[in-house]
Amino acid sequence: MDPVRNPYAPGAGQRPPELAGRDRELQQFEVVLERVARGRPERSMVVTGLRGVGKTVLLNTFKSMAMQRLWGTGKIEARPDQSIRRPVAAALHMAIRELAPRHRAPERIEEFLGVLKAFAMRDPAAAKGTSHWSPGIEVPASRGRADSGDLEIDLTELFVDAAGVATDLAVGIALFIDEMQDVPAADVSALCAACHELSQTGGPLIVVGAGLPHLPSVLSASKSYSERLFRYARIDKLDRDAADLALILPAREEDVEFTPDALDALYEAADGYPYFVQAYGKVAWDLAPRSPITLDDVKVSAPEAEEELAVGFFGSRYERATPAERDYMHAMAQIGDEPVATAEVADALGRKPSSLSPARDSLIKKGLIYSAERGLIAFTVPHFGKFLRAQPV
Ligand SMILES: Nc1ncnc2c1ncn2[C@@H]1O[C@H](COP(=O)(O)OP(=O)(O)OP(=O)(O)O)[C@@H](O)[C@H]1O
Ligand SMILES: [Mg+2]
Numbered sequence: 001m002d003p004v005r006n007p008y009a010p011g012a013g014q015r016p017p018e019l020a021g022r023d024r025e026l027q028q029f030e031v032v033l034e035r036v037a038r039g040r041p042e043r044s045m046v047v048t049g050l051r052g053v054g055k056t057v058l059l060n061t062f063k064s065m066a067m068q069r070l071w072g073t074g075k076i077e078a079r080p081d082q083s084i085r086r087p088v089a090a091a092l093h094m095a096i097r098e099l100a101p102r103h104r105a106p107e108r109i110e111e112f113l114g115v116l117k118a119f120a121m122r123d124p125a126a127a128k129g130t131s132h133w134s135p136g137i138e139v140p141a142s143r144g145r146a147d148s149g150d151l152e153i154d155l156t157e158l159f160v161d162a163a164g165v166a167t168d169l170a171v172g173i174a175l176f177i178d179e180m181q182d183v184p185a186a187d188v189s190a191l192c193a194a195c196h197e198l199s200q201t202g203g204p205l206i207v208v209g210a211g212l213p214h215l216p217s218v219l220s221a222s223k224s225y226s227e228r229l230f231r232y233a234r235i236d237k238l239d240r241d242a243a244d245l246a247l248i249l250p251a252r253e254e255d256v257e258f259t260p261d262a263l264d265a266l267y268e269a270a271d272g273y274p275y276f277v278q279a280y281g282k283v284a285w286d287l288a289p290r291s292p293i294t295l296d297d298v299k300v301s302a303p304e305a306e307e308e309l310a311v312g313f314f315g316s317r318y319e320r321a322t323p324a325e326r327d328y329m330h331a332m333a334q335i336g337d338e339p340v341a342t343a344e345v346a347d348a349l350g351r352k353p354s355s356l357s358p359a360r361d362s363l364i365k366k367g368l369i370y371s372a373e374r375g376l377i378a379f380t381v382p383h384f385g386k387f388l389r390a391q392p393v
Contacts, residue, residue: 001288007250008282010275010312013056017250020274021242022058025233029062032206032231033069036172039202043228044195046180046209048216049235051367051381052275052313055210058235059176062208066174072099072166075176078183080365084191085151088175089120092162093137095173102169112165114142119158122147151187155194163203172204180209181218181367192223199229212380214370237272237382246274247281256285257292265298269305273382275313280305314387320366328359329368332377333388339372 007017028045035042045062047055059075066073074091078084093116100109118141141147146157166173177183183191195207209215213234219226238246244263251258258266266284270276280298283305288297321329331348332340342360346353360377363369372378379385 001256001285001290003286005254006282006285007254008247008278008285010278010282010308013060014278015057015060016054016246016274016278017253018246019054019057019061020246020249021238022054022061022235025058025235026061026065028231028233029065029208033066033071033172033174036204036206037069037071037170039204041199041202042206043199043231044206044208045233046211046215046219046230047233047235048211048213050213050273051317052273053235053237053382054274055235056178057274059178059208059210063174063176066172067098069171070102070169071171072096072162072173073176074173075178077178078180080182081184083123083151084177084183084187085123085154086120088155088158089116091175092116092158092173095175096162096165099165099169099171099173103165105168108165108168110139111142112161113137113139115145115147115158115161117141118143118145118147119154122149122154124149150190152190152193155190156197159194159198159205160201160203163198163201163205166204172206175205175207177207177209178211179367180211181215181370182211185222188219188222192219192226192229195229196223196225212367212370213372217371238274238277239272240267243267243270243272243277246277251285251291251293255291259292259294261295262293262298265295265302269298269302271383276309276382279309279313283308310387314381314384317368317381317384318387318391321363321368322359324359325363325366325368328356328363329379329384330388330391332369332379333385337385339376339378341375342377343375345377 009016032042032045047058049055063073063075072095074095076087076091096112103109117137121141146154148154162173198205216232247258247266266280270280283301284293284298287301328345331345335344335348343353346356367380369377370380
């Protein structure tokens with residue numbers, strides 16, 4: 001059928017035509033926004049889940065919800081080995097720019113921008129005395145606030161001031177952090193401390209995160225009270241009804257239907273994983289001659305969808321691994337699809353567990369595997385074991 005009208009959207013962070021099966025999380029976030037705006041004590045949210053399960057899309061939806069309530073919003077994507085100081089400064093700059101036109105006292109905004117600039121310029125990575133960061137802040141950097149060089153102190157002061165500007169307007173500020181497991185350890189600790197401080201003063205600023213399933217343990221390793229700061233929402237594959245809706249509703253908009261056995265086959269292939277739902281749906285649409293999309297259409301299109309996933313979803317990640325890391329993952333895949341013991345992987349490779357730690361650690365850092373619980377590891381990418389077993393070694 002006409003590829004131009006194809007509604008499905010496989011791709012990282014691509015907004016799906018229908019955000020299926022996430023009503024509970026949306027409702028929870030609605031409550032968070034409402035409570036924070038009213039100055040009620042409230043924990044912020046952190047969304048976790050495997051690759052391609054829809055974390056970025058959900059975070060973006062939360063951002064839209066906050067904007068709809070006229071909140072100031074900003075978003076960063078954390079990177080390993082990169083301090084969050086500059087990205088957070090840029091994100092809060094965006095948030096304040098959203099609020100500024102409605103603020104009655106321009107000097108309050110200027111005052112905050114001066115603090116923000118001082119905060120950003122304290123980046124130790126920048127050469128001394130220079131300001132590489134040209135954020136378009138015209139006001140001079142202020143002194144003596146959020147510029148100590150200690151990220152914990154500086155973030156706390158910056159957040160409190162930003163929250164103050166939002167309070168003037170009776171709204172809030174939401175800072176979104178995607179790939180939060182990649183925030184460097186020292187920065188995680190500073191971030192939690194700043195959120196903790198803020199939650200005690202009731203300032204209307206929240207940090208909303210998204211990351212891989214081990215993110216809660218990254219946070220609690222850093223600050224034991226992190227469990228009381230964040231409400232964790234683990235998102236997973238879609239159940240049958242939600243996966244069907246993700247396919248049916250966008251098609252219906254274009255007067256296209258699926259036969260029931262086509263939906264059976266699509267669910268079997270995609271296993272409810274949002275990325276796969278979009279990928280199989282997209283190819284089935286393109287190859288089907290007419291509505292309804294039938295079981296035969298799905299069968300004919302499945303190899304092409306798998307081919308595209310092998311290149312775009314699995315292959316692009318596999319390529320990031322070194323030969324030693326690939327051996328490690330192949331050994332994991334041979335053992336099975338459940339979380340596996342690191343000792344068992346070492347056994348399978350005929351090596352000492354300690355000699356494999358570098359490979360394991362760098363795979364974790366690359367976000368390809370995660371430590372499910374002590375001594376156990378698993379793939380972050382759904383169906384990755386199956387993909388690896390089909391690869392020539
Ligand atoms: N609730 C949903 N219903 C239907 N499709 C969805 C849903 N959530 C996400 N998708 C689709 O799944 C794909 C992956 O979404 P997204 O990039 O948000 O995943 P992610 O969890 O952030 O993955 P990664 O860990 O790789 O960053 C996109 O193509 C998106 O359109
Ligand atoms: Mg993402």
